Amino acid sequence: MTNTTAAKQQKLISEGDSGALRSRSPWRDATGRLMRNKASVTGLVIILFFTLLTIFAPQIAPHNPLQLNSGQGFLPPSWVEESGNGTKGIPDYPLGTDTLGRDALSRIIYGARVSMIVGFAPTAIILLMGTFVGMMAGYYGGRWDNFLMRLTDIMYGFPDLLFFIITLVALRDTWIGEFMNGLFLLFLALAVVNWVGVARLVRGQVLSLKEKEFVEAARSIGAKDSRIMMKHLLPNILGPIIVQGSFAIPSMIITEAILGYLGLGLKPTTDPEAFFITSWGSLLLEGQSAINAQPYLLLAPAICVALVVLAFTFVGDGLRDALDPRMRGTQ
Amino acid sequence: MASSENNILLKVEDLKMHFPIYKGLIRRQVGAVHAVDGISFDVMRGETLGLVGESGCGKSTTGRAILQLYKPTAGKIVFDGTNLVSLKSEDMRLMRRKMQMIFQDPYASLNPRMTVGEIVGEPLLVHNIASGREVDEQVAHLLEIVKLNPSFSTRYPHEFSGGQRQRIGIARSLALHPSFIVCDEPISALDVSIQAQVVNLLEELQEQFNLTYLFIAHDLSMVRHISNRIAVMYLGVIVELADRDTLYEKPLHPYSQALLSAVPIPDPFAESKHKRTILQGDVPSPVNPPSGCRFRTRCPIAESVCAESRPEFRELNPGHFVACHFADRFL
Numbered sequence: 001m002t003n004t005t006a007a008k009q010q011k012l013i014s015e016g017d018s019g020a021l022r023s024r025s026p027w028r029d030a031t032g033r034l035m036r037n038k039a040s041v042t043g044l045v046i047i048l049f050f051t052l053l054t055i056f057a058p059q060i061a062p063h064n065p066l067q068l069n070s071g072q073g074f075l076p077p078s079w080v081e082e083s084g085n086g087t088k089g090i091p092d093y094p095l096g097t098d099t100l101g102r103d104a105l106s107r108i109i110y111g112a113r114v115s116m117i118v119g120f121a122p123t124a125i126i127l128l129m130g131t132f133v134g135m136m137a138g139y140y141g142g143r144w145d146n147f148l149m150r151l152t153d154i155m156y157g158f159p160d161l162l163f164f165i166i167t168l169v170a171l172r173d174t175w176i177g178e179f180m181n182g183l184f185l186l187f188l189a190l191a192v193v194n195w196v197g198v199a200r201l202v203r204g205q206v207l208s209l210k211e212k213e214f215v216e217a218a219r220s221i222g223a224k225d226s227r228i229m230m231k232h233l234l235p236n237i238l239g240p241i242i243v244q245g246s247f248a249i250p251s252m253i254i255t256e257a258i259l260g261y262l263g264l265g266l267k268p269t270t271d272p273e274a275f276f277i278t279s280w281g282s283l284l285l286e287g288q289s290a291i292n293a294q295p296y297l298l299l300a301p302a303i304c305v306a307l308v309v310l311a312f313t314f315v316g317d318g319l320r321d322a323l324d325p326r327m328r329g330t331q
Numbered sequence: 332m333a334s335s336e337n338n339i340l341l342k343v344e345d346l347k348m349h350f351p352i353y354k355g356l357i358r359r360q361v362g363a364v365h366a367v368d369g370i371s372f373d374v375m376r377g378e379t380l381g382l383v384g385e386s387g388c389g390k391s392t393t394g395r396a397i398l399q400l401y402k403p404t405a406g407k408i409v410f411d412g413t414n415l416v417s418l419k420s421e422d423m424r425l426m427r428r429k430m431q432m433i434f435q436d437p438y439a440s441l442n443p444r445m446t447v448g449e450i451v452g453e454p455l456l457v458h459n460i461a462s463g464r465e466v467d468e469q470v471a472h473l474l475e476i477v478k479l480n481p482s483f484s485t486r487y488p489h490e491f492s493g494g495q496r497q498r499i500g501i502a503r504s505l506a507l508h509p510s511f512i513v514c515d516e517p518i519s520a521l522d523v524s525i526q527a528q529v530v531n532l533l534e535e536l537q538e539q540f541n542l543t544y545l546f547i548a549h550d551l552s553m554v555r556h557i558s559n560r561i562a563v564m565y566l567g568v569i570v571e572l573a574d575r576d577t578l579y580e581k582p583l584h585p586y587s588q589a590l591l592s593a594v595p596i597p598d599p600f601a602e603s604k605h606k607r608t609i610l611q612g613d614v615p616s617p618v619n620p621p622s623g624c625r626f627r628t629r630c631p632i633a634e635s636v637c638a639e640s641r642p643e644f645r646e647l648n649p650g651h652f653v654a655c656h657f658a659d660r661f662l
């Protein structure tokens with residue numbers, strides 16, 4: 001070790017060549033990787049498409065989804081020359097009509113509203129709740145933690161579908177069950193079952209992160225707990241939370257479809273003022289009862305559910321890879 | 332180094348830090364890691380006290396307990412006349428302006444989601460010392476002080492080398508103008524070629540800002556250059572404390588002698604006089620440390636009394652403390 005003059009002589013050191021690198025935030029880095037993933041981009045396009053459908057349903061739908069056309073029930077899609085019951089498709093009803101002569105395409109377009117909102121709203125709730133409780137449990141431990149872990153054990157031990165059916169049936173006719181045509185109760189039930197998964201994920205991440213030296217460094221400069229949680233822990237677990245959320249969305253959509261098929265969840269309405277008129281789950285139920293007369297009534301909503309679920313799963317996969325810290329800085 | 336009372340910046344008295352070990356479903360305490368088990372020493376204003384010992388002997392725990400990042404099991408830590416152990420948490424938070432830490436791992440000690448500017452400026456925000464543009468100006472100044480290019484402040488830690496990252500950590504620790512810094516093996520994770528630069532920087536900063544250091548290292552070669560006095564630690568206790576030159580020329584404890592014999596000696600004549608003591612076996616577990624003298628399981632001159640009574644940490648020569656029953660032999 002030489003004297004300090006050597007150190008004094010060296011001016012502003014730039015070890016390595018990082019001086020030539022353009023600075024990019026980890027988030028922008030991840031976005032770039034996501035955008036280079038073809039499946040994810042396809043998924044995003046599909047999601048965007050259905051999102052636009054839900055917003056502009058009144059402008060896009062060719063007919064009023066509630067309008068009855070007596071004598072025009074069970075029409076096949078327009079490209080079918082002769083269906084099982086001898087009717088012929090007409091261009092006015094691209095996907096045909098249901099038993100009451102309502103336009104199938106318009107009903108599917110309006111039904112997309114429920115699927116999209118069922119995907120996003122309960123997911124937003126579980127991410128907020130799960131992150132808050134998981135953060136408290138992981139950071140403070142003790143009573144919060146015990147409470148969360150016992151609750152999780154109970155939740156995991158109880159079959160989800162049974163829980164949905166029991167709550168949706170039991171509360172069906174209360175004010176909560178009537179609110180938003182039953183959608184609100186559905187959101188609640190979905191959230192109650194799913195938030196613990198997020199909480200556990202967050203708890204685990206916080207437990208391992210809070211031992212890291214940069215968290216210790218934050219404490220040693222005198223940062224308060226709230227700052228440590230918001231500035232140091234949260235940004236570092238946002239990746240896994242986003243991935244978990246992107247996989248929760250399709251599972252919520254499928255659950256809605258199953259419950260709708262069982263006649264639970266949204267109550268189909270005939271009120272023309274209602275925002276949520278029908279759901280893909282309800283359409284599946286209607287289509288299934290007419291499977292011989294007009295199979296497309298079942299097929300079309302089933303394809304839509306599959307398409308949207310697949311799209312979200314592609315995006316989820318892409319996000320998981322893009323946010324993987326081992327991928328940082330790669331192209 | 333005058334040893335009058337008002338020259339003492341930090342006084343550690345009988346500090347103990349035990350980590351409880353829990354087992355089983357009801358998390359019963361079954362034992363404790365005796366990471367630090369009753370150590371006392373003073374740190375003088377403006378000096379560098381080296382703290383040396385094998386990995387796992389409790390050096391980091393000592394540093395963290397001094398900074399109250401852990402709540403000590405027992406003992407007093409008197410900093411500038413204030414016993415930190417009895418401070419309320421808000422008072423301790425304010426006290427942190429005067430005492431800082433530089434961490435061992437330059438990769439784990441910087442939050443990957445924050446820019447260099449945010450990292451270095453965070454202490455200023457936390458203590459409301461500056462805001463807005465002032466923060467940017469102070470950050471630029473701090474980066475210059477540690478010989479980094481001020482334009483680095485918009486970049487993220489992953490773009491830098493280990494040595495540069497360690498400089499960023501040093502800049503953060505200087506932001507609050509502390510009087511005392513615990514340097515926890517600040518160079519052991521760095522390339523040999525960069526170690527000297529960082530040590531020189533730390534020495535310059537000490538001179539420039541009147542800093543007092545507790546400089547932790549796992550071998551004696553690293554602390555020789557920078558320390559005024561050196562404390563040697565073994566399995567949770569301090570076994571010897573002396574002036575640097577005294578310790579290197581006339582170590583009195585068998586463990587210090589063994590550590591020193593592992594250090595290459597540049598002077599060939601010294602080498603011939605130098606008898607090598609090779610340490611046998613592993614460090615015992617701090618969960619069940621040996622009775623009596625902790626070093627007895629590996630000590631070449633141990634006798635039966637060593638298992639029975641714990642050797643007192645006594646002052647054999649002025650300023651030269653040793654904990655060994657037979658240290659007088661080497662006088």
Ligand SMILES: Nc1ncnc2c1ncn2[C@@H]1O[C@H](COP(=O)(O)OP(=O)(O)O)[C@@H](O)[C@H]1O
Nearest residue numbers: 350364366385386387388389390391392393617
């Ligand atoms: N938070 C903790 N909980 C339990 N044991 C710990 C903790 N921190 C350190 N230890 C234990 O205390 C002992 C001393 O650790 P440490 O102070 O990190 O040693 P050093 O810095 O000298 O390498 C080790 O046995 C380590 O496993």
Ligand code: SF4
Nearest residue numbers: 624627630637655656
């Ligand atoms: S007290 Fe005994 S065992 Fe401990 S260092 Fe001295 S001689 Fe060795």
Ligand SMILES: [Mg+2]
Nearest residue numbers: 390391392516
């Ligand atoms: Mg250590």
